[in-house]
Structure formats: structure tokens, C-alpha cells
Amino acid sequence: MAIVKNDSVIDQEWITVDIEGDLPAGEENIIVPLARFKEERETLIGRNGGLGVQLNSGDAPEDLADDLDRLSIITVNFPAYTDGRGYSYARVLRERFGFKGELRAIGDVLRDQILYMHRCGFDAYELKNDDDVSLTKVRAALKEMTVYYQPTGDGRATAASLREQRRAAIKTAS
Amino acid sequence: MYRYDDFDRQLVLERTEQFREQVERRLSGDITEEQFRPLRLMNGVYLQLHAYMLRVAVPYGTLRADQLRQLGYIARRYDKGYGHFTTRQNIQYNWPKLDEIPDALLDLAKVEMHAIQTSGNCIRNTTTDQYAGAAADEIEDPRPYCELIRQWSTFHPEFTYLPRKFKVAVTGSANDRAAVKVHDIGLRMHHNDAGEVGFEVIVGGGLGRTPFVGKTVRDFIGKNDLFSYLEAILRVYNRFGRRDNKYKARFKILVHEIGIEEVQRLVEEEWNLIKDGSLRVDDAEIAHYIEQFAPPAFETLTDDDAEFERRKAENREFANWVRSNVIAHKQPGYAIANVSLKPIGGIPGDATDTQMELVADLSDQYSFGDVRVTHEQNLVLPHVKKADLFSLWAELKNANLATANLGYVSDIICCPGLDYCALATARSIPLSQRISERFSDLDRQHDIGELKIKISGCINACGHHHVGHIGILGLDKRGKEFYQITLGGDASENAEIGKIAGAGFSEAEVVDAIESLVTKYLGIRETGERFIDTYRRVGMDPFKEVLYGDR
Numbered sequence: 263m264a265i266v267k268n269d270s271v272i273d274q275e276w277i278t279v280d281i282e283g284d285l286p287a288g289e290e291n292i293i294v295p296l297a298r299f300k301e302e303r304e305t306l307i308g309r310n311g312g313l314g315v316q317l318n319s320g321d322a323p324e325d326l327a328d329d330l331d332r333l334s335i336i337t338v339n340f341p342a343y344t345d346g347r348g349y350s351y352a353r354v355l356r357e358r359f360g361f362k363g364e365l366r367a368i369g370d371v372l373r374d375q376i377l378y379m380h381r382c383g384f385d386a387y388e389l390k391n392d393d394d395v396s397l398t399k400v401r402a403a404l405k406e407m408t409v410y411y412q413p414t415g416d417g418r419a420t421a422a423s424l425r426e427q428r429r430a431a432i433k434t435a436s
Numbered sequence: 437m438y439r440y441d442d443f444d445r446q447l448v449l450e451r452t453e454q455f456r457e458q459v460e461r462r463l464s465g466d467i468t469e470e471q472f473r474p475l476r477l478m479n480g481v482y483l484q485l486h487a488y489m490l491r492v493a494v495p496y497g498t499l500r501a502d503q504l505r506q507l508g509y510i511a512r513r514y515d516k517g518y519g520h521f522t523t524r525q526n527i528q529y530n531w532p533k534l535d536e537i538p539d540a541l542l543d544l545a546k547v548e549m550h551a552i553q554t555s556g557n558c559i560r561n562t563t564t565d566q567y568a569g570a571a572a573d574e575i576e577d578p579r580p581y582c583e584l585i586r587q588w589s590t591f592h593p594e595f596t597y598l599p600r601k602f603k604v605a606v607t608g609s610a611n612d613r614a615a616v617k618v619h620d621i622g623l624r625m626h627h628n629d630a631g632e633v634g635f636e637v638i639v640g641g642g643l644g645r646t647p648f649v650g651k652t653v654r655d656f657i658g659k660n661d662l663f664s665y666l667e668a669i670l671r672v673y674n675r676f677g678r679r680d681n682k683y684k685a686r687f688k689i690l691v692h693e694i695g696i697e698e699v700q701r702l703v704e705e706e707w708n709l710i711k712d713g714s715l716r717v718d719d720a721e722i723a724h725y726i727e728q729f730a731p732p733a734f735e736t737l738t739d740d741d742a743e744f745e746r747r748k749a750e751n752r753e754f755a756n757w758v759r760s761n762v763i764a765h766k767q768p769g770y771a772i773a774n775v776s777l778k779p780i781g782g783i784p785g786d787a788t789d790t791q792m793e794l795v796a797d798l799s800d801q802y803s804f805g806d807v808r809v810t811h812e813q814n815l816v817l818p819h820v821k822k823a824d825l826f827s828l829w830a831e832l833k834n835a836n837l838a839t840a841n842l843g844y845v846s847d848i849i850c851c852p853g854l855d856y857c858a859l860a861t862a863r864s865i866p867l868s869q870r871i872s873e874r875f876s877d878l879d880r881q882h883d884i885g886e887l888k889i890k891i892s893g894c895i896n897a898c899g900h901h902h903v904g905h906i907g908i909l910g911l912d913k914r915g916k917e918f919y920q921i922t923l924g925g926d927a928s929e930n931a932e933i934g935k936i937a938g939a940g941f942s943e944a945e946v947v948d949a950i951e952s953l954v955t956k957y958l959g960i961r962e963t964g965e966r967f968i969d970t971y972r973r974v975g976m977d978p979f980k981e982v983l984y985g986d987r
């Protein structure tokens with residue numbers, strides 16, 4: 263297991279707690295499932311230590327709209343790589359609500375999906391491989407394609423915008 | 437026609453490289469067949485009964501001559517010398533070897549073609565009217581919008597792992613030749629009250645085991661807003677479509693279960709949040725695409741050509757072909773010529789390497805290098821001078837490509853069935869061949885008139901049997917093939933799902949059963965009625981009676 267973010271492997275600094283049971287007593291950084299966050303919002307916000315939320319498939323990212331500036335991290339769980347709901351959640355969080363914290367893909371995260379995840383706003387990936395393999399995979403995946411048709415919030419220039427620039431340049435030149 | 441620019445080319449080449457690497461990982465045993473499966477599916481590679489199958493995308497059914505020529509080359513080089521044109525306006529090769537597929541894809545990339553998103557749970561190749569840009573009855577050429585949809589949907593990062601596959605079809609004419617009402621999204625171009633051109637958006641249509649005619653989610657969406665609206669629909673589907681059961685995962689099931697009003701509420705709510713965003717396409721950009729599909733350099737001609745009329749008067753065979761296979765063009769003096777891939781007794785939709793090359797040459801010679809693939813598994817030369825029709829016909833005839841049966845009883849849609857398909861429950865190709873032979877007499881076919889027979893080899897309905905005037909579904913009963921007949925289906929603007937006539941027929945009985953239906957129709961039709969019209973007037977009972985008597 264390794265977490266890759268910003269072109270390097272990072273440490274796991276978060277404890278993911280279950281839907282019920284005791285919260286860690288100290289100032290640990292914790293990630294709670296959305297359902298628990300909704301139940302125990304006041305307690306969780308009042309706690310010392312970092313706070314994050316885990317979204318599972320079927321959850322509504324809209325439920326976090328008012329609390330995003332309190333969250334340092336949101337993890338989105340892919341129960342199977344074929345379950346693509348998390349891509350929509352990521353775009354809603356980034357593009358609609360302007361979430362600026364870490365957006366981490368967890369669960370069935372495989373090399374061939376990482377570029378799509380990145381395009382939708384993820385900036386961290388938890389892979390099942392060891393550190394070196396994980397880093398190599400993420401690097402390779404992010405380099406695989408260089409042409410993008412869809413505008414998303416990832417800041418990549420789309421083919422349409424590059425074509426437009428080119429037309430403008432030709433116009434100025436002539 | 438749209439030409440790839442360096443961006444489009446780069447994207448296809450990168451994809452080709454990526455897949456080559458994935459195939460290498462598979463061949464070296466680095467990944468298992470199980471892990472390879474989703475990767476190959478995203479590149480149009482299926483595993484069939486006897487071999488891998490490669491499905492190549494023909495975006496909105498439009499081909500240039502050089503592309504069709506290359507398809508012929510690929511049939512010869514990587515297959516057994518033929519290819520199969522499908523109801524999704526694509527082409528399938530049945531016998532490629534896995535280790536050669538990357539090379540085949542590279543050869544395709546040379547002519548700006550690929551197999552991207554021809555399978556998998558993503559947005560599939562967008563289909564449209566095969567007569568786009570040529571038909572006398574169209575409002576506007578739909579292809580500029582199809583190309584924009586192609587780009588928007590290609591490797592869409594959010595919509596590559598949908599609950600299930602997703603199909604979009606577009607018609608620019610009130611006469612729907614693209615079956616838009618049986619697609620996940622059907623777009624029908626029309627004018628609003630202000631006289632602007634836009635699209636009616638129909639959702640939740642589909643065939644398969646649970647067929648539905650689509651329902652209107654929005655009566656009019658303007659061109660600039662079309663893409664954000666599509667994105668809103670897809671986001672609703674991606675988030676709320678069922679994923680618990682593969683057979684209930686299509687968009688049509690969501691529309692059916694939560695109702696069109698609720699789908700509409702969700703889509704409009706989502707759309708309102710994104711409609712002013714970066715997916716709004718302005719008029720200037722649309723204009724660039726319209727320009728790309730500008731009409732070819734037509735000559736100014738009068739509509740009637742004396743030589744053409746003389747040939748028709750002199751040659752009955754030619755006149756018959758014109759009557760069935762030639763369709764009105766919007767440009768005076770020109771016509772649309774359909775190339776039938778349904779020779780009597782042939783395999784519907786199959787074309788050999790040399791046939792493909794010939795049609796490519798003929799399109800260069802007579803049709804500005806433009807060829808179309810139809811969802812009814814034929815080819816089209818869309819812009820032929822009437823004065824050239826006779827020479828064109830003569831050349832097609834030499835290559836067994838001039839069967840005068842478009843829309844007639846032997847112009848059968850047929851899926852690959854048990855001859856190729858791993859999912860099949862019965863053979864479909866031999867049955868279509870036998871029906872075609874039974875009705876081989878062209879005079880008889882002309883007399884019967886338009887009659888659409890569609891055959892699927894299993895419940896997945898790749899052969900569109902639900903929307904055949906006569907639909908045939910091949911099933912398996914204790915190891916024996918039998919065939920269920922449906923009547924009254926229709927894929928046009930009056931879309932309808934056919935009704936099952938009754939118990940199925942054995943392989944030996946089914947052709948007689950079809951003939952008895954046709955005989956009944958001939959006996960009771962009123963002047964000018966097609967089979968489907970008569971069926972609508974008299975209903976199922978008279979037909980049931982000839983099929984089953986008092987059985």
C-alpha cells in the first residue's frame with residue numbers, strides 16, 4: 263500500500279474511523295465516513311486534530327457543501343474500478359464547491375484509471391502496490407495521453423482552446 | 437468532411453501505443469485475461485466463440501474513400517478477406533490475431549480511424565442519418581454536432597466507467613433514419629417557436645432484453661447548450677443509474693423506474709448549475725465545424741437528366757434499382773445511391789476486401805470520395821450525379837453490389853448470431869439467408885413493398901428485432917434452436933416495440949411462417965399500404981390466425 267501525491271510517495275497521516283465506535287481520544291487526524299459526519303457533525307468539528315470525510319458510492323457530495331473549509335482531506339472510495347460514481351463526486355467537489363483540500367482516491371485504484379481521476383480533480387492516489395511500483399505507475403499513467411477534449415477543472419488546456427489560440431495567432435500574424 | 441488535425445491524430449496515436457503496451461503485458465503473461473478484458477474492451481476487442489473480434493468505429497457512419505480502402509486492406513491483411521458492417525454503423529472483423537491487433541490499429545490510425553469506445557461501459561460511437569448532408573428532407577446537416585459529440589465523449593474522464601454502455605443518435609430530418617428513439621439519448625433536430633434550430637432530447641430508449649421507446653426530457657435545447665445538457669444527463673446517469681444488477685443498469689431502466697418527470701427534474705437541476713460553464717459552445721466554434729462539413733463542389737445542374745431518363749426507360753433492371761435504391765438529393769441533378777450489402781442468399785452486412793476497395797474507388801469517381809454506412813447494414817454513395825447513376829450501377833452490378841432491394845423483405849438486418857457470437861442462443865445468419873432466398877424474386881419483393889425484417893440471435897437484440905416490422909428472435913429450447921416472431925415494431929419517428937405473436941417456430945418452420953404473414957398481408961392490404969400500415973389497421977389477430985390457426 264502506498265499513497266502517491268505531487269509526484270512522490272507520502273506518509274499515511276490519517277486514521278480512518280468506522281461508521282460507529284469510539285473516536286480516538288487524542289489529537290489524531292481522522293477521516294470519518296460521510297454518514298457519521300452527518301450524525302456527529304458538532305462533536306467532530308469541535309475536536310482537536312485534522313478532520314476529513316470519506317465518500318462512498320451512493321453518497322451525496324452536496325452534503326459537505328457548507329463544511330468544506332473545515333476539511334483538509336476527502337477520500338473517495340472506489341469499491342471496484344468499474345464503479346465510476348467517484349469521478350462525478352470529485353468534479354462536483356472541485357468545480358462546483360471549490361474544494362481546495364486533498365482529494366484522495368482509495369479502494370480499487372488501478373493504473374489505467376489514474377489519468378481520468380486526475381482530470382476529475384483527484385490529487386492523491388492510494389495504490390495496493392509498494393512505494394516504488396506505485397510511484398512508477400502514477401507517473402506513467404499521468405503521461406500517457408497529452409490531448410484532452412473535455413474542459414474539466416484540472417487546468418489542462420483542451421484541444422478546443424488550443425485550436426482557438428492558434429486561430430487567434432494566425433489572425434494577428436496576418 | 438471532417439479532417440483530423442494534429443490534436444486528433446496525436447490522441448489516436450497515443451492510444452494506439454498505449455494499447456500496444458497493454459497487449460504486450462497480456463502476451464507476456466504480466467496481466468491475466470481477466471485484467472486484460474476491460475482494457476481490450478475499451479479498444480473494441482471482444483473475445484468471441486472462435487477468435488478475437490475487432491470492432492472499428494465509423495464515427496456517425498461517415499467514411500472517406502481512403503478510409504474504406506484501408507478497411508478493405510485490413511480485411512485482407514488481418515482477417516479472412518471480409519468485414520461485417522453493423523447496426524451501429526461500425527465494422528467488425530471476425531478473425532484478427534491478438535498479437536497483430538496493435539498493427540491493425542496502427543494501420544487504422546494512418547487513415548484517422550480507431551476502435552476507441554466501440555465497447556465497454558462508456559459513451560459509444562455516435563450514430564446518425566446515413567444521408568446527412570445530402571437528404572432533401574433534412575433541416576440541417578447533423579454531422580457537425582455529431583463530431584462535437586464525438587470529441588466531447590472521447591475519453592471523457594468522468595464518464596468512462598458508467599453503469600453500462602451509453603448510445604447517442606442524432607437525426608437532422610423529421611424522417612428518422614437513425615432510430616433515435618431506441619437510444620439512450622436520441623436528438624431530433626427541429627425548429628422552436630422562434631424559428632431557431634435546436635434539438636428535442638429523447639432519453640431512455642433501448643432494445644436488449646427490456647426494450648423501451650425513449651421519452652422526451654426536453655422539447656428544445658439550443659445548439660450552444662447541447663453539450664452542457666448532454667453532460668448533465670450523463671452526470672445524472674453516472675450518479676444515479678443502477679449498478680447492482682448488470683441487466684438493470686442501462687439508462688432506460690433508471691428512466692423507467694424513477695419516471696421521466698424525476699429524470700427531468702434531476703437533469704434540469706444539474707444543467708442549471710453547469711449551463712453557463714465551459715461546455716457552452718459559441719456560434720463561432722460551431723461555425724468552424726459546419727465549415728468542415730461544407731457541401732462538396734456540386735455542379736449547377738437541372739434536376740432531370742435526359743440520358744438518365746432514357747436509360748431507365750430502356751433498362752428495366754436499372755429502373756428497378758433506381759426505384760428502390762436511389763433517393764432524392766437536396767442538390768438538383770444529384771441523387772443518393774444505396775449500395776446493398778444484402779445480395780440474395782448473402783450474409784447481411786458483409787463486404788469483401790475487393791468490394792470495399794471497389795466502393796472506395798467508385799466514391800472517388802462519382803461521389804466526392806464520400807461513403808456512408810447505414811444502421812441497416814448497407815453502404816451509401818451520398819452525392820452522385822443523376823447522369824452518372826447508370827455507369828455506377830453497371831459497376832456495382834459487376835461486383836454483386838447492385839441488388840435492388842433497399843427497404844424490401846430481403847434487406848434484412850441480422851446480427852452475427854451463433855456463427856460467431858459467444859452470447860448467442862441461435863443462429864441468425866443462415867435464417868436470414870433462407871428468407872432472402874425464399875423471396876429472391878425481385879418483382880415479388882417490389883410488389884410486397886417496404887417490409888423490414890430484423891433478426892437477433894439472442895435476447896440482447898443486436899439485430900434490432902424489437903423494431904422490425906417482422907422481428908425474429910433466435911432462442912434455445914432444450915438444445916434446439918427456435919425462433920420467436922414479433923410484429924409491428926418500427927424504428928422510425930413512429931417508433932414502436934413489436935409484440936410477440938405467440939409460440940416460437942422451429943428452424944424448419946420459420947421461413948414458411950414468415951411467408952404466410954406476407955401472403956396474408958398481400959391478401960388484405962389496401963391500396964398504398966405497407967405491411968406495417970396494414971398491421972396497424974387490422975392488428976395482430978388476422979396474422980396470428982395464419983401463424984397458428986386454432987393452435
Ligand code: HEM
Nearest residue numbers: 482522523524642643644645686851852857859896897898
Ligand atoms: C458479436 C459480439 C457482440 C456481443 C458480445 C454483443 C453484446 C451485446 C449485449 C450484451 C447487448 C445488450 C446490452 C444491454 O441491453 O445492456 C447488446 C446490445 C446491442 N448490440 Fe451487441 N453484441 C455483439 C455484436 C453486435 C453487432 C454485430 C451489432 C450490430 C449489428 C451490435 C449492436 C447492438 C445493438 C444495436 C444493441 C441493442 C441496442 C441497445 O443498446 O439497447 N452488437 N450487444
Ligand code: SF4
Nearest residue numbers: 851857860893894898
Ligand atoms: S443479439 Fe445476441 S447473438 Fe446477436 S450479436 Fe448480439 S449478443 Fe450476439
